[in-house]
Amino acid sequence: MAPTNVDGKPRPIVVSGPSGAGKSTLLKRLFADYPDRFGFSVSHTTRAPRAGEEDGIAYNFVTREVFQKLVEDNGFIEHAQFGSNLYGTSVQAVKNVAEKGRTCILDIEMEGVKQVKKTDLNARYLFLQPPTVEILEQRLRGRGTDKEEDILARLKQADKEIEYAKTGAHDQIVVNDDLEKAWREFKAFCVPDQA
Numbered sequence: 001m002a003p004t005n006v007d008g009k010p011r012p013i014v015v016s017g018p019s020g021a022g023k024s025t026l027l028k029r030l031f032a033d034y035p036d037r038f039g040f041s042v043s044h045t046t047r048a049p050r051a052g053e054e055d056g057i058a059y060n061f062v063t064r065e066v067f068q069k070l071v072e073d074n075g076f077i078e079h080a081q082f083g084s085n086l087y088g089t090s091v092q093a094v095k096n097v098a099e100k101g102r103t104c105i106l107d108i109e110m111e112g113v114k115q116v117k118k119t120d121l122n123a124r125y126l127f128l129q130p131p132t133v134e135i136l137e138q139r140l141r142g143r144g145t146d147k148e149e150d151i152l153a154r155l156k157q158a159d160k161e162i163e164y165a166k167t168g169a170h171d172q173i174v175v176n177d178d179l180e181k182a183w184r185e186f187k188a189f190c191v192p193d194q195a
């Protein structure tokens with residue numbers, strides 16, 4: 001049984017950490033191993049799709065105008081700007097997942113975490129931490145998806161994320177040094193009844 005709220009619906013899990021920390025890598029594995037247990041709330045973004053990213057699956061890719069309208073309509077539980085792009089998680093996207101009896105996974109960064117904490121979602125929070133900022137930089141470059149200016153912006157933001165994690169804002173911190181070790185810890189948090 002997944003950890004639930006008083007209404008019997010599974011508590012959402014917020015996975016955060018610097019860009020390049022490995023969130024997508026671990027979440028992909030979690031969804032592959034437990035296809036019926038979790039659901040992704042599909043985020044909105046104004047950034048351009050990367051190769052292979054499909055609209056409505058990776059993100060809902062929208063214009064800045066459409067995004068702003070949703071903000072004004074209070075359609076987001078959280079939204080934030082990273083670099084020149086806006087990202088957000090709609091209230092409806094999270095509700096849809098919990099209604100199906102699935103644990104909603106929110107893959108978001110620091111400002112989003114702070115805003116989710118202001119809601120009554122009663123989420124569980126996991127922070128994925130890179131071993132060092134130097135290794136994070138290597139991984140971002142190795143990924144080959146980011147422009148130089150984006151890499152520098154992501155590294156600057158990473159320092160802030162790591163400082164925030166030191167305040168005890170998360171239920172668990174997983175250091176992604178060895179991928180298999182990180183996976184075991186990540187899985188134990190997300191699927192505690194099978195740990």
Ligand SMILES: Nc1ncnc2c1ncn2[C@@H]1O[C@H](COP(=O)(O)OP(=O)(O)OP(=O)(O)O)[C@@H](O)[C@H]1O
Binds near residue numbers: 139140142176179
């Ligand atoms: N433990 C690890 N050892 C070595 N490389 C790793 C490890 N974990 C992830 N990587 C690699 O680091 C890169 C960044 O990982 P990933 O794309 O999953 O990060 P992310 O946190 O999802 O980033 P973003 O928030 O920008 O989407 C990828 O190329 C991935 O293969």
